Amino acid sequence: MDAGSCNGCEIEIGQAFSPVYDAERYGARLVASPRHADALLVTGPVTRNMAEPLRRTYAAAPSPKLVVAVGDCAHNCGVFASAHGVAGAVSDVVPVDVEVPGCPPPPEAIVAALRGLTGR
Ligand code: SF4
Secondary structure (H helix, E strand, O other): OEOOOOOHHHHHHHHHOOOOOOHHHHOOOOOOOHHHOOEEEEEOOEEHHHHHHHHHHHHHOOOOOEEEEEOHHHHHOHHHOOOOOEEEOHHHOOOOOEEEOOOOOOHHHHHHHHHHHHOO
């Protein structure tokens, strides 16, 4: 879920699932709905208008579930810290299990974090 990112992290997530880095071979697969998800990838600082959608998306995912905060913005609001439209970091809104640092994090780091979840 993009909670307010600049889209840089999404480009790297897209690469992580491309044929080059291929996170699927390690058991991680993108799904179209949080109702089908075991984990939520969340990017960006959480903007004020995305805080409630993030809470609802978290609630929609079946338990047990994990949250992966991707990027420095997700971790601590990054370059958007103190911006007037920012509600906070991802962990200020929903529980976070794994953080992937970087602005943006490279695909290798995203795949490594996902492998930590899938155990493959
Ligand atoms: S961490 Fe960097 S690339 Fe990712 S949303 Fe923030 S500014 Fe953009």
